[in-house]
Amino acid sequence: MARIVLTHSACRQYTGGTAELESDATSIRGLVRDLEARFPGLGRQVEESMAVAIDGVMHQDDLTASIPEGAEVYLLPRIGGG
Amino acid sequence: MAKHHISTTINGEPVEFLCNTEQTMLDVLRDELHLTGTKEGCATGDCGACSITVDDRLVCSCLMLGVEAEGHSIQTIEGMADGDQLHPLQQKFLEYAALQCGICTPGFLVASKALLDRNPDPTEEEARYWLAGNLCRCTGYDKIIRAVLDTAADMRGAS
Amino acid sequence: MAPDGTPDLKVVGTRPIRPDGVDKVTGRAQFGADFQLPGQLVGKVLRSPHAHARIRSIDTSKAEAIPGVKAVMTAADMPEITSEEAFVGEGPADFKDMSGNTMARDKALYDGHAVAAVAATSAAAADAALAAIEVDYEVLPHVIDVEDAMVEGAPILHDDMFTSGVDPKPATPSNVAKRMVFELGDVDAAFGKADIVIERKYKTAPVHQGYIEPHACVAQYAADGQVQIYCSSQGQFMVRAYVAKLLGIDISEIRVTPLEIGGGFGGKTLVYLEPLAVVLSRKSGRPVKMAMTREEVFRGSGPTSGGTVWVKVGAKRDGTIVAGDAVLKFQAGAYAGSPVGPGCMTAFAVYDLQDVRITGYDVVTNRPKVAAYRAPGAPISNFGVESAVDELARELGMDPVELRLKNAAKKGTKAAYGPTFGDIGCVETLEAVKDHPNYNVPLEPNQGRGVAAGFWFNIGGESSATVNINEDGTAVVATGNPDIGGSRASMAMMAAEVLGIDVERVRPIVADTSSVGYCFLTGGSRVTFATGMAVVEASRSVVNELKARAAKTWDIPVDAVEWQDGKAVPAGSNAGDFEPLSLEDLAAKSGRTGGPIAATSSLNAQGAGPGFGTHLVDVEVDRETGHVKVLRYLATQDAGRAIHPSYVEGQIQGGAVQGIGWALNEEYIYDDRGRLDNPGFLDYRIPVASDLPMIDTVVVEVPNPRHPYGARGVGEVPIVPPMAAMANAIQDAIGIRLTELPMSPPKVRKAVDEQAAAEE
Ligand code: FES
Ligand code: FES
Secondary structure (H helix, E strand, O other): OOOEEEHHHHOOOOOOOOEEEEOOOOOOEEEHHHHHHHHHOHHHHHHHHEEEEEEEEEEEOOOOOOOOOOOOOEEEEOOOOO | OOOEEEEEEOOOEEEEEOOOOOEEHHHHHHOOOOOOOOOOOOOOOOOOOOOOEEEEEEEHHHHHHHHHHHHOEEHHHHHHOEEEEEEHHHHHHHOOOOOOOOOOHHHHHHHHEEEHHHOOOOOHHHHHHHHHOOOOOOOOOHHHHHHHHHHHHHHHHHH | OOOOOOOOOOOOOOOOOOOOOOHHHHOOOHHHEEEEEOOOOOEEEHHHHHHHHEEEEEOOOHOOOOOEEEEEEHHHHHOOOOOOOOOOOOOHHHHHHHHHHOOOOOEEEEOOOOOEEEEEEEEHHHHHHHHHHHEEEOOOOOOOOHHHHHHHOOOOOOOOOEEEEEOOOOOOOOOOOEEEEEEEEEHHHHHHOOEEEEEEEEEEOOOOOOOOOOEEEEEOOOOOOHHHHHEEEOOHHHHHHHHHHHHHOHHHHEEEEEEEEEOOOOOOOOOOOOEEEEEEEHOOOOOOEEEOOHHHHHOOOOHHHHHHEEEEEEOOOOOEEEEEEEEEEEEEOOOOOHHHHHHHHHHHOOOOOOEEEEEEEEEOOOOOOOOOOOOOOHHHHHHHHHHHHHHHHHHOOHHHHHHHHHHHHOOOEEEOOOOOOOOOOOOHHHHHHHOOOHHHHHOOOOOEEEEEEEEEEEOOEEEEEEEEOOOOOOOEEOOOOOOOOOHHHHHHHHHHHHHHHHHEEEEEEEOOOOOOOOOOOOOOOOOOHHHHHHHHHHHHHHHHHHHHHHHHHHHOHHHHHHHHHEEEEEEEEEHHHOEEHHHHHHHHHHHOOOOOOEEEEEEEOOOOEEEEEEEEEEEEOOOOOOOEEEEEEEEEEEEOOOOHHHHHHHHHHHHHHHHHHHHHHOOEOOOOOOOOOOOOOOOOOOOHHHHHOOOEEEEEEOOOOOOOOOOOOOOOOHOHHHHHHHHHHHHHHHOOOOOOOOHHHHHHHHHHHHHHHHHH
């Protein structure tokens, strides 16, 4: 079980404003699937537009990263750079 | 309109070229003579990337016409090293990491050499004002100024 | 091992001369505009003179009839990309907008927007052709300022733009592309606990990246459909992907060869000329070279957003910051996509703050579409927040560095954008400022000292590297990231470190898109981190192979071989007694032990280490002229581990000086018709050598555990703190809080006059 935190309105719009969820997913791919099933549109949003911070480590365009038991997961907009 | 036939000296070698009246020296160097070490950053005299010397005077080649080269002696970055022996300024720029992208570097080297030819012992302020016509967006000038002052010190020690 | 547990390093951390250095000091290096192909034509772009106009028709017939003119193109020569196709493919790019930005389709949306292009045998013929193209414009009302663009009744740029992120979904189009809210904790309750609240609005001007090399490229479209592009950019793979997408060409048909890049800072992370050159080459059957003038660079490319930043911060009497609230309105230029998202997330990131709310607006205006510029978004929100925190320090009577230290993010802090920080160096950069002599230099009248701290995430991403061992034991390292400021040196150094050989024996090259695996852009401060990781992985594979070859030579198991200082040695006395085999020995015999030795690594690097920096500046304000002189400047930054310290310092110095320009001088000046009045370096004034003192740097090293040598990105952070640091110093000098950038002489002078009038 991981704690999923949605700080951004682009995600909260799919959850009716809920900012915190729990998920049994063990990878980002699993999380995307789980979120899409529970909040249609949110999984896609995460896959296409969000970065995923797992216990403080940022992941972008990476579906394979694993989500450990008890992890704290933040969904954030993707970061680019100059 | 017929092109002008110009005889000049570039980096110590006699050179002849044809150019249109409106062609700048920068365009002649780059497009006609393929000396692309002299760069264009603005073509309006504001960035110094196109710096050359004409009879030892520092000029922006984008503000000079090709026809004005007739009978003069021009130095470009390509003539700065002596064969594979770098000029002390070139060597110091490398040691000090005084370049990042390097687009401004030929202009800075030509302008710095013109400074040291005139003033072998410039203060930091003199170097900064002399080089104020050369823009560098990468380095913040710190390492460039240090490289120039240190080269000057070395060259004074050697002579 | 060093006492702190990091491995002893022989090459990393030294300052060798960069491998491409001699080419760059002798004028031999080929930059974008230096390349040519036989028979090439000159391509030029016709740009809109109007800030906002409908294009009723374009008649190119007269231009086509001019002798020497070989091709004329408009948007009609490019495939139209529908909204449905806009986001197909990887990444966040909107290809419909990108297509529209490279060539206006129905409307010209800013002064300088490309509307047609020509290719001719001479520059004169190309100019004549531009003059002969007849565009029938219906001039429309325009809007330049971000807040003007948001009001009801403002001229609307896109009829199909409806603000996203608001409830209910709007029924009328708007210039506000997006509204977003970030929220952590309970902000309103937290303000209730504050003893002091500072609330103020700040404003920044859009600024151009100001790279000295204008955009340039050569493209050749062959009869069999193969496309060759030679250009300077922040990513040959980016150019390939974008051209393929914009023109509907298969990626395999396109080969992009990177030329040296004369600065980018984010401004060369997208395409402007390349698709046009390809179309013109296809139409003319000849190679086409295109290069922007400086005026075109200003009118048609970049800049970064300008915006307004409303900030409210609350603190307890003891200096504990308890709540932060901000509203950011960023102008995106003519198409949606300002960096307001990262602007929001970075706003309070240097602080340990649990109750934060940031609202962001992405707003289109009749200006060039913004492009990334170093830490995109962060400097704008930082200017507001770090100015407000300085005001807080004044109210509290606290030293601004102490106030920041008291509230600084550290390992284990939940970032103000959410996740918990790992190893970070925010506190270390603040301490480094306190320990520096500049911190205690006495000041004279009209002099002042300002401090500000800044943050950037840094990114990783996809990178590839190939390491080839030559027969004589030297090595070639090929990567696909343009070297914009010394990255060849760091790639060679990391390979040399792993291989255990001198860095001079490693030749790093930046390969074309057909010769090396995919690499994402040079940007986001990712190359030393991510591409460096690929280089280290590939080099490690090479070492494993070298050990295997030694094992074969000695007839012992491979795990009985160790790699030490560039040599294979038996692992302990049990392994046998053999003379070490050097890389040279093994390379010379590689044919007989299994063939050439080479390895490739392709990876998607995650976990880039966040970067922090603190800047301290002393200024002197001339009350007569309004001129602000920078007396001393110190930038401290956590680099994780500086691979080549000189280039780390150089990045910091360069970023800081760009920030000084942003603070003091740089801005776009538009006339009342929305035309840019200062598209040149004379009137758009970037800092010159005589404006500045030396830029002192202190590099602190809190290793990034995700990188083999602990490196973090360094290129972006240094542009974040300067604007607030300068404003804070000016306040310290003359007791006036300036809230609007640039703090140019007329504005300073006006503020001084107002102060004097108020005192009378
Ligand atoms: S190109 Fe001549 S001064 Fe800029
Ligand atoms: S090194 Fe890039 S402009 Fe000077």
